[in-house]
Amino acid sequence: MLKDQYNRVHDYLRISLTDNCNLRCFYCMPEENYAFMPSQQLMQQEEIVALAKIFIANGVNKIRLTGGEPLVRKDASEIIRSLGQLGVTLTITTNATRVHHFIDDFKAAGIHSVNISLDTLQPEKFQLITRRDQFGTVMDNIHLLLKHQFNVKVNVVVVKGLNNGEILDFIEWTKELPIHVRFIEFMPFDGNQWKSDKLVTLQEMIERIALKYDITAAENAPHDTSKQFNIQGHAGSFAVISTMSAPFCSTCNRIRLTADGKIKNCLFSEEETDLLQALRNGKNVQELIEQSIQAKHRELGGQFSKNFELINTNDLHNRSMIAIGG
Numbered sequence: 001m002l003k004d005q006y007n008r009v010h011d012y013l014r015i016s017l018t019d020n021c022n023l024r025c026f027y028c029m030p031e032e033n034y035a036f037m038p039s040q041q042l043m044q045q046e047e048i049v050a051l052a053k054i055f056i057a058n059g060v061n062k063i064r065l066t067g068g069e070p071l072v073r074k075d076a077s078e079i080i081r082s083l084g085q086l087g088v089t090l091t092i093t094t095n096a097t098r099v100h101h102f103i104d105d106f107k108a109a110g111i112h113s114v115n116i117s118l119d120t121l122q123p124e125k126f127q128l129i130t131r132r133d134q135f136g137t138v139m140d141n142i143h144l145l146l147k148h149q150f151n152v153k154v155n156v157v158v159v160k161g162l163n164n165g166e167i168l169d170f171i172e173w174t175k176e177l178p179i180h181v182r183f184i185e186f187m188p189f190d191g192n193q194w195k196s197d198k199l200v201t202l203q204e205m206i207e208r209i210a211l212k213y214d215i216t217a218a219e220n221a222p223h224d225t226s227k228q229f230n231i232q233g234h235a236g237s238f239a240v241i242s243t244m245s246a247p248f249c250s251t252c253n254r255i256r257l258t259a260d261g262k263i264k265n266c267l268f269s270e271e272e273t274d275l276l277q278a279l280r281n282g283k284n285v286q287e288l289i290e291q292s293i294q295a296k297h298r299e300l301g302g303q304f305s306k307n308f309e310l311i312n313t314n315d316l317h318n319r320s321m322i323a324i325g326g
């Protein structure tokens with residue numbers, strides 16, 4: 001069992017398959033020319049499975065595939081199917097632009113729930129945020145997943161002055177569709193234009209939604225990173241991921257593995273340990289994993305506090321989100 005010095009058991013692994021992506025969301029990918037990792041630097045299919053097995057032997061029971069965009073990787077299908085045989089809950093976070101090619105793979109791998117990123121319900125704004133014209137495909141694929149009975153969660157990064165005016169539109173969207181919308185507080189990463197005044201907090205979102213809708217707080221699962229709500233008379237529901245204004249570090253059970261095989265014990269950790277090199281050199285990977293988990297900071301990677309107004313992004317040491325794996 002992977003327990004840290006604060007007694008938190010770590011049983012949920014997020015594996016980034018690639019830092020490559022076919023969209024260019026400004027909050028995720030740095031502004032300056034970002035060079036994707038060369039493919040030999042990435043974990044290969046057998047290496048991903050080998051590392052996943054070590055984590056599973058140490059108590060990991062849930063794996064989420066992410067990136068970059070996991071479904072742009074050429075061998076995504078094989079990776080998904082081979083991880084599907086490891087007997088853990090398998091899920092994926094995707095921008096949904098390529099989901100239509102993977103429905104059979106998801107089913108074969110036992111994936112039941114898919115998280116999709118969509119920050120706007122307006123095609124022109126989608127183009128502005130992602131710098132690509134893929135709104136229609138994403139929408140079609142959300143409907144395709146619903147048709148195939150997948151549990152669909154839609155991640156919306158809320159940025160003041162950009163899409164905060166659409167919060168109620170997203171809530172209205174859940175009236176007929178059984179979609180779970182998750183509003184995410186905008187987080188600071190390398191080169192992503194974050195400023196505290198662009199943040200819309202959990203409290204601000206709830207106040208706004210409650211003015212128009214009859215909402216009730218739902219039960220949260222033990223390691224939930226979001227505050228869940230039901231909406232009277234709606235087929236869907238919503239949640240807020242309040243990493244910045246109300247972090248959930250005390251119950252954190254997450255471990256991240258970057259596409260180049262480095263373990264990060266926190267989304268905001270500066271420290272990384274190279275498991276891929278260790279695996280390739282026949283070193284003791286398990287020991288490195290244990291050391292990394294032991295070294296985990298109490299909260300927010302030890303880099304900032306809940307008082308987000310005091311954050312100076314120049315003082316943060318981290319990769320960009322696209323290179324971490326969200």
Ligand code: SAM
Nearest residue numbers: 027028067068069094095117155186187321326
């Ligand atoms: N490409 C996939 C996608 O977009 O869903 C998976 C990778 S993406 C990095 C994972 C999640 O991180 C997405 O839901 C995205 O919206 C979120 N994300 C990226 N940058 C963020 C930021 N600065 N603040 C909050 N969430 C962010």
Ligand code: SF4
Nearest residue numbers: 021023025028068095
């Ligand atoms: Fe690509 Fe996802 Fe990042 Fe957008 S959020 S640039 S889709 S990895």
